[in-house]
Amino acid sequence: MRPQDLPDEIPASKAHLRLWLRLLKTNRLIEAELRERLRVQFGTTLPRFDVMAALHRNPKGMKMSELSRMLMVSNGNVTGIIDRLTEDALVLREAVPGDRRAARVRLTKAGVAEFERQACVHEQWVSELLGGLDACDSRQLADTLEVALTVREEGADHG
């Protein structure tokens, strides 16, 4: 563990701000690395990978609006990604009975296989990038982050 280079009497708001800047930097560095590796190794993008991950977690399919909300990207972006995944036969659109405007999308068999192939390698990358921590530290850190936040996801309890 590094020596702590801040004096003890530092106000909490400064410590919170330093933590936030560190969180930002950590995320940016990991995301940039994952983006690059997904591009080089699988010819895919992070948003496309995220869409496939969401669909993989929801094998019965999702509405476009659900996908957008979960991914916090614009509807337009999700639509473009789904269009291309459909062309590649990795995703299937299905009509929703009783709701003509809505359609559900889900992974095809090929989509499931392709995502699982990518997810397996993605997990190894993440583990390598966070390799400064062992399993126990990682778990503790994830738990601490969960209690840190005073803001909660909209509709998190009934999503």
Add this chain to the structure above:
Amino acid sequence: MRPQDLPDEIPASKAHLRLWLRLLKTNRLIEAELRERLRVQFGTTLPRFDVMAALHRNPKGMKMSELSRMLMVSNGNVTGIIDRLTEDALVLREAVPGDRRAARVRLTKAGVAEFERQACVHEQWVSELLGGLDACDSRQLADTLEVALTVREEGADHG
């Protein structure tokens, strides 16, 4: 502290992946909240705030390319933001002697004052949003994140 709900024999890669997903969620929630508050209270955006923060840390000014690299956004985006900040008289463009193609940008006096006004409130927001942690926990978490990463910023040592 929450009970740890993962069994002990879980592989490190699963713990790392769970931590990464938690980091992502934490960042997205805080960023969404900050974006909304910056819009409502100051009529500004997060990228614009980030650009002003970078210039505030570099009172002698920065080249556009330096700004882009630091912010990891495209040159185009930074240019648009600088254009609008210049129109608002918050930023000034200055020629670089001996390098006709380059220009340095820096905050004007009004820009410094405006940024400091925003940064003060921004720090209170961050502190509120991470209010589940005290100063000591926050410091420890920031230190742990620093050792966690096996990937480093490009040019971090000579930036």
